[in-house]
Every structure is written in structure tokens, then in C-alpha cells.
Amino acid sequence: xxxxxxxxxxxxxxxxxxxxxxxxxxxxxxxxxxxxxxxxxxxxxxxxxxxxxxxxxxxxxxxxxxxxxxxxxxxxxxxxxxxxxxxxxxxxxxxxxxxxxxxxxxxxxxxxxxxxxxxxxxxxxxxxxxxxxxxxxxxxxxxxxxxxxxxxxxxxxxxxxxxxxxxxxxxxxxxxxxxxxxxxxxxxxxxxxxxxxxxxxxxxxxxxxxxxxxxxxxxxxxxxxxxxxxxxxxxxxxxxxxxxxxxxxxxxxxxxxxxxxxxxxxxxxxxxxxxxxxxxxxxxxxxxxxxxxxxxxxxxxxxxxxxxxxxxxxxxxxxxxxxxx
Amino acid sequence: xxxxxxxxxxxxxxxxxxxxxxxxxxxxxxxxxxxxxxxxxxxxxxxxxxxxxxxxxxxxxxxxxxxxxxxxxxxxxxxxxxxxxxxxxxxxxxxxxxxxxxxxxxxxxxxxxxxxxxxxxxxxxxxxxxxxxxxxxxxxxxxxxxxxxxxxxxxxxxxxxxxxxxxxxxxxxxxxxxxxxxxxxxxxxxxxxxxxxxxxxxxxxxxxxxxxxxxxxxxxxxxxxxxxxxxxxxxxxxxxxxxxxxxxxxxxxxxxxxxxxxxxxxxxxxxxxxxxxxxxxxxxxxxxxxxxxxxxxxxxx
Ligand SMILES: Nc1ncnc2c1ncn2[C@@H]1O[C@H](COP(=O)(O)OP(=O)(O)OP(=O)(O)O)[C@@H](O)[C@H]1O
Ligand SMILES: [Mg+2]
Numbered sequence: 001x002x003x004x005x006x007x008x009x010x011x012x013x014x015x016x017x018x019x020x021x022x023x024x025x026x027x028x029x030x031x032x033x034x035x036x037x038x039x040x041x042x043x044x045x046x047x048x049x050x051x052x053x054x055x056x057x058x059x060x061x062x063x064x065x066x067x068x069x070x071x072x073x074x075x076x077x078x079x080x081x082x083x084x085x086x087x088x089x090x091x092x093x094x095x096x097x098x099x100x101x102x103x104x105x106x107x108x109x110x111x112x113x114x115x116x117x118x119x120x121x122x123x124x125x126x127x128x129x130x131x132x133x134x135x136x137x138x139x140x141x142x143x144x145x146x147x148x149x150x151x152x153x154x155x156x157x158x159x160x161x162x163x164x165x166x167x168x169x170x171x172x173x174x175x176x177x178x179x180x181x182x183x184x185x186x187x188x189x190x191x192x193x194x195x196x197x198x199x200x201x202x203x204x205x206x207x208x209x210x211x212x213x214x215x216x217x218x219x220x221x222x223x224x225x226x227x228x229x230x231x232x233x234x235x236x237x238x239x240x241x242x243x244x245x246x247x248x249x250x251x252x253x254x255x256x257x258x259x260x261x262x263x264x265x266x267x268x269x270x271x272x273x274x275x276x277x278x279x280x281x282x283x284x285x286x287x288x289x290x291x292x293x294x295x296x297x298x299x300x301x302x303x304x305x306x307x308x309x310x311x312x313x314x315x316x317x318x319x320x321x322x323x324x325x
Numbered sequence: 326x327x328x329x330x331x332x333x334x335x336x337x338x339x340x341x342x343x344x345x346x347x348x349x350x351x352x353x354x355x356x357x358x359x360x361x362x363x364x365x366x367x368x369x370x371x372x373x374x375x376x377x378x379x380x381x382x383x384x385x386x387x388x389x390x391x392x393x394x395x396x397x398x399x400x401x402x403x404x405x406x407x408x409x410x411x412x413x414x415x416x417x418x419x420x421x422x423x424x425x426x427x428x429x430x431x432x433x434x435x436x437x438x439x440x441x442x443x444x445x446x447x448x449x450x451x452x453x454x455x456x457x458x459x460x461x462x463x464x465x466x467x468x469x470x471x472x473x474x475x476x477x478x479x480x481x482x483x484x485x486x487x488x489x490x491x492x493x494x495x496x497x498x499x500x501x502x503x504x505x506x507x508x509x510x511x512x513x514x515x516x517x518x519x520x521x522x523x524x525x526x527x528x529x530x531x532x533x534x535x536x537x538x539x540x541x542x543x544x545x546x547x548x549x550x551x552x553x554x555x556x557x558x559x560x561x562x563x564x565x566x567x568x569x570x571x572x573x574x575x576x577x578x579x580x581x582x583x584x585x586x587x588x589x590x591x592x593x594x595x596x597x598x599x600x601x602x603x604x605x606x607x608x609x610x611x612x613x614x615x616x617x618x619x620x621x622x623x624x625x626x
Contacts, residue, residue, distance in 0.1 A: 226426035229379055230489075231412035232443045240439075241428050248430075320430060320473040 003322065007312045011305045018301045022294060023071050027064070049087055080295035085287035091295035094280065099299070101171050102276030105268070106261030108192060109199035114254055116200070117207025122243045124208065125215035126234075137212065140205030152198045152271040159194055166194040169273035195272040199265055210253065215246040248319055255311030259304030326397060327354040328497050328529045329378065329416075333391035336373050336553075340385055347373035347386060349553035350604070355497065360523065360530040362544030362561070364537060364576065370553040371533045372421055375501050378531070379418055380408060396496070414444050417490035418499040421533075423483045424506060427474040433460075433485050434470030440492050459488040463518055480511040487515070491522055498523075499531045504539075516543060537576060541565055546611075549573045554602040559612040569614040 074080075080091035124133040143151070159166045167173065172187050218224065219242055227241045266278035273279070277296060284292040316322055336348040348370045355361045363371050376382050378393055380400060393400040395415060403411060420426045428436055437456035441447055447455070457467035463484040474482055483503060490498055500519065504512040516539065523530060534540050540547060541561050548558040549572065557570040568574045605613035 222420060222422040222425040223428045225381060225383075226420060226486075227428070229381055229412055229418050229420075230440050230443060231409045231414065232439065233409070236439070236443075240431070244430055245428070318430070321475050 003316060004313065007309060011309050015302060015305055019072065019075055019298065022075075022298060023068060046087070049082070049084055075298065080298070081291040083284075083289055083292045085283060085289040085292065091291050094292060095277070095295055095299055098275060098277045098280045099262070101274060102262065102265075102269070102278065104171075104188075105192065105195055105199075105274060105276060106265060109196040109203070109265075110254075110257055110261060112196070113200045113203045113207055114250075114257075117204040118211045118243075118247070118250060120204075121208040121211025121213075122215055122238065122246070125212045125219060125246075126238050126242070128216060128219075133212070137205070137209055140208060144202050144205040146202070148198075148202055148267055149271065151202065152195075152268060155194055155198050156271060167191050171275055191274075195265075195268045195274055198271075199268055207250070210250055211246060214249050215242060218242050218246040221245070248315070251311060251315055251318060255308050256304075258310070259300075259307035262303035262307075263300045328357050328396060329531070330354040330394040331374070331378065331391070332394075334374065334377060334388070334393060335390035336370075336377050336382065337387050337389045338385050339387055346370075346553045348377065349602075350391065351550075351553070351555055352391075352605070353548050353555065353558060355529045355531060357496070358523075358527045358529055359546065360532055360544045362532045362534070362540040362547040363550060364533075364535060364540050364547060365550030366535060366576075369550040371535075371550060372501055373553075374550075375418065375499050375531065375533060378499065379412060379416055381418075410444070413440065413490075413495065414493050415495055416497045416499065417493070417495040419483075419486050419490050419501065419503045421501040421505070423486040423503060424479050426486055427482060429474055432471055432473055433477070437470070437485075437489055437492060440489055444493055455492075459492055460485070462491065462522070463488045480507050480515065483507065483515060484518070487519065487522075491526060491528075494526050495528055497529045497531065499533070501533045502535075505534070505536075512539075519543075537578075549576060551602065554615070555605065555613075556602060556615040557613065558605065559609075559614075563609075563612050567612075569608060569612075 078092050080095075083089050083091050083094050086094055120132065120136055124130070124136060127133060156166075156168065160168045167190060171191050172178070172184065173191075176184055176187055178184065224237060224241055227237045232241075262277060263281075265276075266282065268274065269276045269279040270282060277299075281293070281296050283289070284296065331354065332352050334348055334351040335346065338345045338347050351370075351374055353361065353363075363374065365371055373382070373386070376386075377388055378400070380403070382388065388401065395411070400411075427433060431439075434453060434456050437459060438449065438452040441452045441455055442449070445452075453470070456470055460467050460469060465481055465484055465488075469477065469481075474485075477485065483506075487503065503519070504515050507515065519530075520543065532540065532544055541564070544561050546558065546560050547564045548555045549564070549570065550556070551572050557564070557568060557573045559568075564573060565577065568577055602615050604615070606616050608614050
């Protein structure tokens with residue numbers, strides 16, 4: 001319990017630091033940040049937009065000790081101001097529209113890659129030097145070494161354009177309205193297959209190799225020999241004694257990956273025109289939509305920290321040794 | 326009939342450059358309820374023999390000769406399923422690394438239970454109760470069943486492993502330096518417990534150590550190993566009072582530690598040079614010695 005409270009405290013501190021940096025950065029730029037942004041922006045901005053920008057950055061001309069608490073309050077209540085590229089939609093609303101798609105795409109592909117990759121790794125290590133162990137790692141590393149962009153485009157061209165098996169763009173067909181009815185869900189699934197598959201294909205090799213290597217190290221542990229001497233069944237030794245211990249390091253990397261899901265798989269979303277956070281982030285950068293960028297960055301930061309906290313909680317459940325630490 | 330009969334057991338560690346004989350034509354037998362000690366300096370092949378008996382040797386080790394019979398059954402001939410049944414049910418082992426032979430993420434109770442349930446049809450609740458009794462047997466409170474290995478002291482962990490080894494009342498218990506990492510008091514306590522358990526459950530023991538005083542205290546018969554070979558095998562009292570082989574005598578401290586034997590001993594770890602230790606000869610009833618101990622001394626010098 002002490003351990004968990006300490007971790008929560010640590011993450012709160014980290015979050016506060018990132019908010020504060022966000023507040024400080026525009027202020028450290030020479031001159032007035034709003035004018036600078038405006039001068040670089042190609043669009044003409046309405047007076048309301050300029051006001052929104054000033055609002056969001058907390059630069060109303062007041063001294064920082066007045067602006068800072070105000071800024072904190074707005075960030076903590078989820079008020080990131082109004083998007084410039086999609087004026088006058090509030091930033092939070094823009095993010096709320098994109099986030100579910102990113103979570104869906106990232107979540108599905110992460111779960112598949114992690115589960116499948118770890119399973120393959122466990123099996124490869126168990127039958128070390130066997131067929132799976134000799135074929136899968138080099139093959140997956142080979143696939144993973146392709147430039148992702150190239151691979152995704154290739155898949156889109158082959159399955160989308162030439163064979164026509166998969167839809168070409170977006171998360172669902174034009175003309176459908178999001179709802180929970182089976183046709184819509186089926187349509188979403190069909191749009192999900194190709195982008196998710198491309199992510200799984202390039203990331204699964206890493207999971208498999210990581211698991212295989214820890215599992216091989218674990219198999220040399222004394223308690224595995226002991227389990228074998230006890231006459232336990234091979235599957236029990238492999239899972240309960242071997243994999244259960246070998247899983248611990250990969251839990252940490254799963255946590256990192258969960259956090260980064262929220263940032264969106266930028267390339268995937270661009271290639272497949274998938275309406276997620278990554279796609280939006282690119283649009284925000286191109287359109288110099290500072291409020292939206294800031295909102296996205298803080299959301300991503302919060303997600304990374306939250307995911308790591310979750311992993312800490314899970315880790316405590318999985319490894320009795322950290323409970324006392 | 327003997328519980329265990331090892332005949333000319335030869336184990337080789339094969340690698341690209343060279344192969345090392347971990348055990349070289351080792352022969353001995355253990356009777357029902359007997360404690361056989363196996364002593365010798367580090368690297369002479371004691372653990373190799375122990376692991377070979379349970380067929381636990383891993384690459385690059387290979388059993389290249391000899392036979393192991395348990396109760397008349399050929400151990401080297403058992404298939405995987407038979408082997409799984411036989412292990413722990415008939416022969417259990419406390420590893421040299423007993424402290425790290427417990428799974429760190431499982432409660433010790435669960436590890437005891439899973440040992441019991443791998444071999445007996447028994448409900449979880451009954452197995453848990455039995456596990457508690459086993460802990461009590463090695464004087465650990467039954468409520469420690471819920472503890473994880475890292476929450477126990479080294480000595481407690483060692484005792485848990487001993488309790489685990491006794492769980493199925495095996496016919497043979499192999500103890501590979503069960504107390505090396507412990508202080509003298511705990512060591513005595515644990516050996517005392519092993520002796521009591523052995524009297525109560527009447528299993529045979531293969532006791533491995535390089536501590537000669539412990540060995541003499543506990544064993545009925547003692548085999549002395551050098552570079553993979555047994556050079557002398559005799560009842561404990563004979564080894565103590567009437568050792569014939571120069572190596573045994575050196576080990577017993579019969580010789581004052583003058584420079585001669587010292588240099589000789591330090592050269593023994595290299596297995597390959599001593600593959601020509603001759604076979605044992607019976608010099609008195611039950612007392613076997615490799616002849617020509619003295620020439621070894623000259624060879625090595
Ligand atoms: N995996 C291995 N690969 C190669 N050689 C090995 C391997 N394991 C053991 N050996 C060799 O086999 C010989 C016997 O080793 P073993 O572990 O049986 O010694 P031991 O008598 O148990 O020593 P200790 O008292 O230190 O435990 C040693 O010379 C060692 O170098
Ligand atoms: Mg050893």
C-alpha cells in the first residue's frame with residue numbers, strides 16, 4: 001500500500017511538471033507568443049480566435065503568478081480552449097472525437113501483438129532450436145525491418161486496391177452513422193483489419209523475441225529444475241513456473257506501449273486515413289493549431305502516466321517481491 | 326535388494342573444443358534406509374552423479390555409459406511419462422541451490438500442494454492441510470504456508486525444500502550439500518531434523534558434501550570422489566580410522582598439511598588428467614580402494 005501511494009505521488013508530480021513546462025515554454029520564447037504564432041500562421045484569424053489563443057496560453061498580459069493558477073485551474077478542469085483549425089469547436093471535443101478510434105486501433109493491435117507474440121516466444125523458448133524457434137524469429141525480424149510506411153502502403157495497395165478485400169480509408173463507410181447496431185460494428189471491424197494487421201505484423205517480432213529470451217534465461221533457473229524433479233507436467237512447468245516469471249519484465253514494456261497508444265500510431269493513421277489522434281496531431285501541426293497541439297500533448301502525457309500507474313498496480317499483484325519494497 | 330544401484334556411470338560434458346568427464350565409471354549402491362555419503366572437493370562430480378540419477382542432466386551433459394537401477398528398474402530406460410511418475414514419488418532431491426529452488430511468485434503452500442497433487446488424487450483442501458503438517462514436521466509454523474519464498478530466511482527456505490522432498494515419502498532422498506550456505510547452528514539443526522525424519526520415514530539417503538566432519542557424523546558408508554572417479558568406498562568408521570587411499574587420508578587431515586599433498590590436491594580439478602584411476606579393489610569386506618594411490622601423486626607432481 002505504501003508502495004502504491006508513493007507511485008501515485010510520483011505520477012502526480014510528473015504530471016504537474018509537464019503542465020508547468022507547457023505553461024512555461026511559450027513564455028520562454030522571445031516576444032509575445034501570440035503574435036509570433038499569428039505571424040507564422042498562414043490563415044487569417046478572427047478576433048475571437050486570437051482571444052481564444054490568448055486565453056489558452058494564459059497570456060492576458062498579467063504577471064505569471066496571476067496567470068499560472070488560472071492556467072492550472074483551466075487545464076485541470078479539462079478546458080484547453082478552442083481549436084483554431086476547426087474553429088470554434090473546443091479542443092476537448094475534437095480530442096473526444098478522435099480518441100476512441102485511436103484507442104480501438106491501438107488497443108486491438110496491442111492486445112493481439114502482445115498475446116500472440118508472448119505465446120510464440122514461450123513456445124519457441126520451450127522447444128529451443130525447434131521448428132518454431134528457427135523459423136519465426138528471423139521471419140518476423142525480417143518483416144519488422146521493412147520501413148513501416150512501405151509495408152503499410154504495400155498492404156493497402158495489395159488488399160485494398162488490387163484485391164478489393166479491404167476498405168481504403170477511414171474507420172467506417174461513408175453514409176453510416178455511428179451506433180451499436182451489428183451492421184455498423186461489422187463495418188468498423190472491416191475497416192480495422194488492415195491497419196491493425198500492419199501494426200501487429202511489425203510489432204509482434206519484438207514481443208516474441210523479448211519473451212523468448214527472458215524465457216530462456218528463466219528456464220535455466222533452479223526452480224525450473226526443481227519443478228521438473230518434482231514430476232510436474234511440462235505444461236505446468238512451462239506456464240506456472242516458467243512463463244509466469246518470464247512475464248514480469250514484459251509487463252513493464254506493455255505499460256509503456258499502452259501509454260503510447262494514445263499518441264496514436266501516426267504513420268498507420270496517415271496511411272489508412274484513420275481518424276485517430278495521430279492523424280489529428282499531424283493536422284494540428286500542419287495547421288499550427290497550438291491549442292489543439294497542447295491539448296493532445298497533455299492528453300498523451302496523462303495517458304502515459306496513467307498507463308504506467310496501472311502497470312505498477314498490476315505488477316504489485318504479479319510479483320510478491322515488490323510488495324514489501 | 327538395493328534401492329539404488331549405479332554401475333560404471335559415465336557422464337560427459339561435450340563441447341566443441343573438448344569434452345570433460347563429469348563422472349567416470351562411478352559405481353555404488355545404496356540399501357534401504359542407509360545413508361551413503363559422497364565426498365570430494367569442488368568440481369569432482371558429486372552433483373553430476375546426483376543429477377544423473379534423477380535424469381535431470383541438461384545439455385551439454387550426456388550419459389555415455391553405465392547403468393542406473395532403482396529397485397531393479399532401469400532408470401535410463403524410462404520414457405518421459407514413466408519418469409515423471411517416478412521422480413519425487415520414489416526419489417526426491419534437495420538441490421545444492423535449495424534457496425533458489427522455490428518459485429518466487431508462488432506461495433510455498435501452493436508449491437507444496439502442487440507437488441502433492443502431481444502425484445496423488447487429493448483435493449486442494451486436503452493437500453493444503455497435508456502441506457501444513459509437512460511444514461510442522463520441519464518446525465515451521467503452518468501459517469507460513471501463505472508466505473512467499475522471499476519472506477522466509479535462508480534456513481527456513483531450506484527446511485521448506487526438505488519438507489517438500491519428504492512430502493511423498495520417497496524411498497531415496499538425495500541431499501546435495503543441503504546446508505552449505507548456512508551457519509553452523511542452523512546446519513546442525515537441519516541435519517538433526519533430517520536424521521529424525523530418516524529414522525521415522527526410513528528412506529535411504531545419498532548425502533553429498535565436502536565437509537568431512539558432517540559426513541562422518543551422518544553417514545553409514547562413505548564414498549570419496551576425485552576427478553569424476555570414486556577412489557575409496559567404505560563404512561564411515563573405516564574411512565575415519567583406516568583410510569587407504571592417499572587422497573582420502575589427505576581429506577581426513579591424517580596428513581599434516583605440508584606442501585606436498587597441497588599442490589597435488591589443487592591439480593585434481595582437471596578431470597581429463599585422471600581418467601586412468603584404476604577400478605576399485607576390495608581390500609577388506611566392504612572396503613573398496615582404487616589401487617596405486619601413491620603413483621597418482623607422482624604423476625601429478
Ligand atoms: N554445464 C557444464 N558444462 C561443462 N562442464 C560442466 C558443466 N557442469 C559441470 N561441469 C564440469 O563437471 C565437473 C563436475 O561438476 P559437479 O557440478 O558435478 O561438481 P561438484 O562435485 O558437485 O562440485 P561442488 O562441490 O562445487 O558442487 C566439473 O569439473 C565441472 O567443470
Ligand atoms: Mg555440486
